[in-house]
Amino acid sequence: MWWPFQDDDEVFITGSAGTGKTFLLNHIIKLLRKQYKPSQVFVTGSTGVVACAIRGQTLHSFAGDDSSWGGIQLVVSGDFFQLPPVKSKRIGDGDNDKQFAFEADCWDSSFALQVELTKVYRQSDPQFIKFLQNIRIGKLGEEEEEYFKRLQSSATMDSKAMLAVQVYPMNKDVSRVNEERMKSLGDEAFVFKAIDSGSDIKRCRKQLDQATPSELSLCLGARDGLLPVVKFDSGKTKVIEPVTWQVKDGDNIVAERKQLPLTLAWATSIHKCQGKTIDFIKADLSNAFEYGMHYVVMSRAKSPEGLFVTGLDPAKIKAHPKVLRFHEKKLASEKDEKSEEDSTTAPLAVSHTKFHFSLSEFLQNRP
Ligand SMILES: Nc1ncnc2c1ncn2[C@@H]1O[C@H](COP(=O)(O)OP(=O)(O)OP(=O)(O)O)[C@@H](O)[C@H]1O
Numbered sequence: 001m002w003w004p005f006q007d008d009d010e011v012f013i014t015g016s017a018g019t020g021k022t023f024l025l026n027h028i029i030k031l032l033r034k035q036y037k038p039s040q041v042f043v044t045g046s047t048g049v050v051a052c053a054i055r056g057q058t059l060h061s062f063a064g065d066d067s068s069w070g071g072i073q074l075v076v077s078g079d080f081f082q083l084p085p086v087k088s089k090r091i092g093d094g095d096n097d098k099q100f101a102f103e104a105d106c107w108d109s110s111f112a113l114q115v116e117l118t119k120v121y122r123q124s125d126p127q128f129i130k131f132l133q134n135i136r137i138g139k140l141g142e143e144e145e146e147y148f149k150r151l152q153s154s155a156t157m158d159s160k161a162m163l164a165v166q167v168y169p170m171n172k173d174v175s176r177v178n179e180e181r182m183k184s185l186g187d188e189a190f191v192f193k194a195i196d197s198g199s200d201i202k203r204c205r206k207q208l209d210q211a212t213p214s215e216l217s218l219c220l221g222a223r224d225g226l227l228p229v230v231k232f233d234s235g236k237t238k239v240i241e242p243v244t245w246q247v248k249d250g251d252n253i254v255a256e257r258k259q260l261p262l263t264l265a266w267a268t269s270i271h272k273c274q275g276k277t278i279d280f281i282k283a284d285l286s287n288a289f290e291y292g293m294h295y296v297v298m299s300r301a302k303s304p305e306g307l308f309v310t311g312l313d314p315a316k317i318k319a320h321p322k323v324l325r326f327h328e329k330k331l332a333s334e335k336d337e338k339s340e341e342d343s344t345t346a347p348l349a350v351s352h353t354k355f356h357f358s359l360s361e362f363l364q365n366r367p
Contacts, residue, residue, distance in 0.1 A: 009073065009112060009113045010073060010074040010075075010076075010110050010111050010112060010113065011074070011075045011076065011111065011113045011114075011115060012076050012077070012111040012113070012114045012115065013025070013075070013076070013077040013115045013116075013117065014077070014078060014079055014080070014114070014115070014116050014117070015079060015116050015117030015118065016079060016081065016120065016132070016133060016136055016299070017079060017082065017120075017122065017132070017136075017295070017296070017299035017300075018120045018121055018122025018123060018277070018299060019117035019118065019119060019120055019121065020117055020119075020121050021077045021078070021079065021117060022077075022275060023121075024077070024117065025075070025077050028075055029041070029043055038251060039250070039251050042056070042057070042062055042072075042250075043056030043057075044056050044057055044058060044059040044062045045057075045058060045059065046058070046059055046078075046085070047086075047210070050275075056248070057247060057248040057249065058207065062250075074110065074111075076101075076111070078101075080100060080102065080320070080323040080326060080327075081136045081137065081292055081295060081319055081320075081323055081327075082274060082292045082295065082296050083270070083271060083274060083290060083291075083292050083293065083296055084099060084100065084290065084291055084292065084320055084323075085099055085100065085101075099322070100320075100322060100323065100326070102326050103322070114330070116330075120132075122277055122299070122302060123299075123301070123302055123303065124302075124303075125303055125304060127147065127304075128303065128304045131144055131147050131148070132295065132298060132299050135294055135295045135298060135299075135317060136295045136299075136319065137319050137324065137327070138291075138317055138318040138319035138324070140314045140317045145314060148309075148312070151304050151307070152308070152309065163233055163279070163280050164280035164281055164282040164306075164308060165265060165266070165267070165268055165273070165278055165280065165281055165282070166266060166267040166268075166282050166283075166284070167267070167268055167269070167270055167273055167281055167282070167283040167284075167297050167300075168267060168268075168269060168270070168283075168284055168287065169269070169270050169285065169287045169288045169289055169290070169293055170269070170287050170289075171269050173267070173284070173287070174267045174268060174269045174272075177266055177267035178264040178265075178266050178267050181264075181266040181267075182217065182219065182264065185219055187219040188219060189217040189218065189219040190217070190218055190219060190228075191215055191216070191217050192215070192216040192217075192218065192259065192260050193214065193215055194208075194212065194213070194214045194215070194216075194257045194258060194259035195257070195258040195259075196208070196214070196255070196256070196257050196258075197255075197256050198247070198253060198254050198255035198256045199254055199255075200247070200249070200254035200255050201254075201255040201256075203255075204247040204254065204255035205255075207247060207255075208245055208247065208255065208257045211245050211257075212245055212257060212259045212261070212263070213259070213263070214257070214259075216259060216260055216262060216263070217264075218260075218262065227239050227240060227241060227260075228240050228260065228262070230262070233279070240260050240261065240262060241260075242258050242259060242260050242261075243258070243259070243260075243261045244256050244257065244258045245257045245259070270283075270288075270290075270293050270296055270297055273296070273297070273300055274296055276300055277300060277302060278300040278301060278302075278306070279301075279302060279306050280301075280306045280308075281297065281300055281301050281306060281307055281308065282308045282310075283297045283298075283307075283308070283309045283310070284310050284311050285297065285309060285310070285311045285312050285313070285316075286310070286311025286313075287311075288311075288313070288316050291318055291319060291320040291323075292319070292320070293316075294312070294316065294317050295319075297309070
């Protein structure tokens, strides 16, 4: 079976929003699951939400505090320019100012291969892509401000925009909007209670809460027996059946929650919309408090026509200085490698430490 990396390569895959990191990871997971037994392939996420979304487990529950990789081949993906990790509040972590994975002493020795995906798939408008790339690195010059003003002045809240998901930096605003919209329907709410089980359910409840609520209130739409019928924006309708979220420890399922895969989504938080592609977004950024928030929100939109932003303070558009330094160091070392290659005319090989490629090239180059 074709596999793009050497068997003992530890790989770090990065790239800006929408370049297909998740798409590529899913492809790699599929390949690995065909080749290896379930007990040999582990899928982990850095947070409970991500872990549940990819039907994996949290990195912490998988690796605990064991800092050595002991024979495991790692394939890791992420974009440090998006939201930074939530700071640990654990006792004893106070004097540790390391926040990003690339600050770990073992980072360089762990990832011999660092891959950057460069073709953006989520958006196709070149001007919008260029604008987003600049926001990513915290650059809001005159040109970008001008572009943004033009974008917003031509934005009209037409009938399509009424479907827009409202995005806020803070959960309290998300809950307020969802509750107000629920009340305004004036109907009786039906409460769907999740069914929890598993030997470690007590410890895992918080993680499951991040993925799906233990009690879900719904009051809109036709009903089929005890199951809700949802009409999607596309016009299609579907009876929604419950699904099961699992928390795993190795091969063992230690906690499960059975719940309807629905959530109130008139509004959502910037943290929750990470990784998503959204047709119409209405973002209020007046309470933005974290590096990367502007970039995460704006890069969810497929086109500038689907993006409406209020409360934008250009002074808040910043990339984390540590991430910028990491990025600059990476670019500088790539430049050095490039000039070394030019002088030796060495062919560019996959085993090269760092390289850029588009995903379609990657998939098309399969032998
Ligand atoms: N090779 C591809 N061909 C066609 N569409 C693609 C390809 N790769 C990704 N896409 C599409 O582009 C969109 C963004 O992809 P994906 O979510 O994988 O990007 P990402 O890099 O993980 O983004 P983010 O950092 O925002 O989470 C998705 O709709 C996905 O289906």
